[in-house]
Amino acid sequence: MILTWLYAPGDRPEVVAKALACGADAVIVDLEDAVPVSRKEYARAATAELLADRPPLPVHVRVNALDSPWGGADLTALAGLHGLAGLRLPKISAPEQVAAAAHRTGGVALHALLESAVAVERAYDIARAHPALHGLSLGEADLCADLAVCAETGLDWCRSRVVVAARAAGLAPPAQSVFPDIRDLEALAVSCARGRALGFLGRAAIHPRQLPVIERAYLPAPEEVAAAAQVLSAARATPGALALPDGRFVDPAVVAAAHRTLALSRRAAARRP
Structure with missing residues (x-):
């Protein structure tokens, strides 16, 4: 059962190697927001090399948006690799995008990231888009920008919507989105407790120091x-x-x-x- 997911930038193989050894349940290699345009090709090649063999724990890859100049090439390069546990699809807003990705990747486990108001409205349809879809979650940074939300509690309805959609479609409870302040562990704990109360299970992290806080928050007393x-x-x-x-x-x-x-x-x- 995965409670902690740790993001690592795909263009920094040394950071990915450290992430694999720091105690997370799973690692998400990021080819999207964490990688500048000038290093997209290198990040893809380095990630494909890593996943040619099976890593010591599950590795998912967040590819670039499917309508970006790099998304299609990411799917082609990664889909058949022995060490790939799943692909995370950013900025999904329609079930047809999931179905198209599933067609191109041949049964790889997919995970849709909902990052806009229209995506949240279509959450249940996206959750049922294809049998290859194994999970939903929110991309809260982009969603906050889209909704002009200025406080974390402003996302509670969206969070509940995604939890309900995942359950209604027979998917696992979603993991919480990342907490952006790596220094404020007390606020992270409060946020995790709120997420657990809303029905989430586990959370993605952007720094190893966040992992113990997330795990404690989601383990039963x-x-x-x-x-x-x-x-x-x-x-x-x-x-x-x-x-x-x-x-x-x-x-x-x-x-x-x-x-x-x-x-x-x-x-x-x-x-x-």
């Missing part, structure tokens, strides 16, 4: 683990809907949530030294 264990124990003893002594009602949806809580708890235990 001891009391949550205890409550989940109680739910599963009661469900095993009495199949079907029932009420616990503390008044909580248990049905299949509650049981599924308890399983996820315990899976996250086991994940934390497995990662402890």
Whole structure:
């Protein structure tokens, strides 16, 4: 289960190598915003060389926008590589873009980034665009600019919209977008707690120091683990809907949530030294 994603610029192979060794669950090699125009070709070639073999953890690549001068070449160069775990498609605003990318990449796992008002409005249709689409998330920097949003809470409706669209389409809960201030870890923790309350699972980071904060925010607290264990124990003893002594009602949806809580708890235990 992936909780932490770390971005690294594709034109700096040494930074990508460090990212692969700093404790993230997965790395996103960026060919788009982090790479200047003069280095787009080099970034693509360096990333293709990296992914010729399987890296030590999952590597996704954020390609350039499909309607840019580089997006099509990115898809062609990367789609068949042994070490590629998935492609992130920026600035998706219509389901046809996802379908076209899937046609060109032959079954590679795709992830759509929604970065405009029209994309958020079409979130469910995009989520159902093609079986190769494995996830949605927001590109919040561009979305804030499009909406003229000046406070983080102004994105709450958009965030909820994406969470609901992903669930309705049978996709995994989305990960939160990056938090741009790498120094303010307290604000990052607050933002992650809000994202978790909205239904997100995990978050992308732009610096390794953000990773422990994100992980702590998304792992269940001891009391949550205890409550989940109680739910599963009661469900095993009495199949079907029932009420616990503390008044909580248990049905299949509650049981599924308890399983996820315990899976996250086991994940934390497995990662402890």
